[in-house]
Amino acid sequence: MNLLKIAQMTDDDARAYLEGIRWPNGPRCPHCGTRYPHRITGKATSRHPARKGLYKCAGPKCRRQFTVTVGTIFERSHLPLGKWIAAFHLMTSSKKGISAHQLHRMLEVTYKTAWFMAHRIRHAMSEQPLKRKLQGIVEADETFIGGKPRRRNATRGAEGRPVAGAIRRPKAPVLGLVERDGKARALALETVTPAEIKGHMQTHVSRLARIMTDEAGHYRKIGDHFDGHQAVKHSMGEYARGHVSTNQVEGFFSMVKRQYHGTHHHYSRQHMQKYLDEMAFRWNGRKMNDSDRRDEAVRSAEGKRLTYRDPGK
Numbered sequence: 001m002n003l004l005k006i007a008q009m010t011d012d013d014a015r016a017y018l019e020g021i022r023w024p025n026g027p028r029c030p031h032c033g034t035r036y037p038h039r040i041t042g043k044a045t046s047r048h049p050a051r052k053g054l055y056k057c058a059g060p061k062c063r064r065q066f067t068v069t070v071g072t073i074f075e076r077s078h079l080p081l082g083k084w085i086a087a088f089h090l091m092t093s094s095k096k097g098i099s100a101h102q103l104h105r106m107l108e109v110t111y112k113t114a115w116f117m118a119h120r121i122r123h124a125m126s127e128q129p130l131k132r133k134l135q136g137i138v139e140a141d142e143t144f145i146g147g148k149p150r151r152r153n154a155t156r157g158a159e160g161r162p163v164a165g166a167i168r169r170p171k172a173p174v175l176g177l178v179e180r181d182g183k184a185r186a187l188a189l190e191t192v193t194p195a196e197i198k199g200h201m202q203t204h205v206s207r208l209a210r211i212m213t214d215e216a217g218h219y220r221k222i223g224d225h226f227d228g229h230q231a232v233k234h235s236m237g238e239y240a241r242g243h244v245s246t247n248q249v250e251g252f253f254s255m256v257k258r259q260y261h262g263t264h265h266h267y268s269r270q271h272m273q274k275y276l277d278e279m280a281f282r283w284n285g286r287k288m289n290d291s292d293r294r295d296e297a298v299r300s301a302e303g304k305r306l307t308y309r310d311p312g313k
Helices: 003-007 011-022 081-093 100-107 111-125 194-204 247-264 272-284 290-299
Strands: 137-145 172-179 184-188 210-214 228-232
Touching: 003 081, 011 081, 011 290, 081 100, 081 111, 081 272, 081 290, 100 111, 111 272, 111 290, 137 194, 137 247, 172 194, 172 247, 172 272, 184 194, 184 247, 184 272, 247 272
Parallel strands: 137 210, 210 228
Antiparallel strands: 137 172, 172 184
8 A cells, every 4th residue: 555545545444454454353542452343333313423443342241442543652542543643654664764844734634643653653663662683793882972962162153253162062872683584673862871781781682792893991891791802993994804893873863963963963862762763663663564564553553642731751
């Protein structure tokens, strides 16, 4: 199903698509897990017909009503489901992502709606809770994302004179972990210290993994916590020594920076982890076609909520 077919979907088609993704074996109550609930259909002569796609739980202790959007990022959204599916398709099929302004123009919604919709979709793309730790050979490296830091008086005005009080915007550190020929994870860091990097790696990497890094000092004792550790010496012009390299994690970082510089141009540290999760999701699904990658993202929306009052969680 490509973008053209999504644009031609009716509300009933979109609802049937979501039900097929979320409930491949039939409807299931999101409150208690009871299968085969009752579908509520209003009478043709009723003055207040029931909402389309409404079910009632058959469990004797539950008996609650629900639709396919309950318990997902779509819950309590007033947008047509077809626009949600189109947004999922655009965000999962665009190699360098898509901006909220572009969604605002293409889907004919307000910018505020497009911005929050994109953050909800990124929240669905995040691998939380973790399904498994990275295994085998895992490459680790860190990079810095953001504009170039400037001296206080470096920015110049219209007449070429330094402007006092120019904003200094330091770059934000990011840790990249890439399973050799497998999955990737990117984590926003507060500081680049051995303690913080070790904590993240112990959370995301199996103890039986072999770690590949460069010669940076904060990786010096990382091998004590895993099955082994080897490093390439970039300072001596060495970028690969047999199977020892960090080429895959650096390739992943190149895509992360293309997303930043080519599409978004800037994002705050408060929301940086969501953008990193989005890029990692597309990297992990790089061998899928666009439809399968979209379906996987929609499937991941179950059990996740993000409210406008707390978009930074």
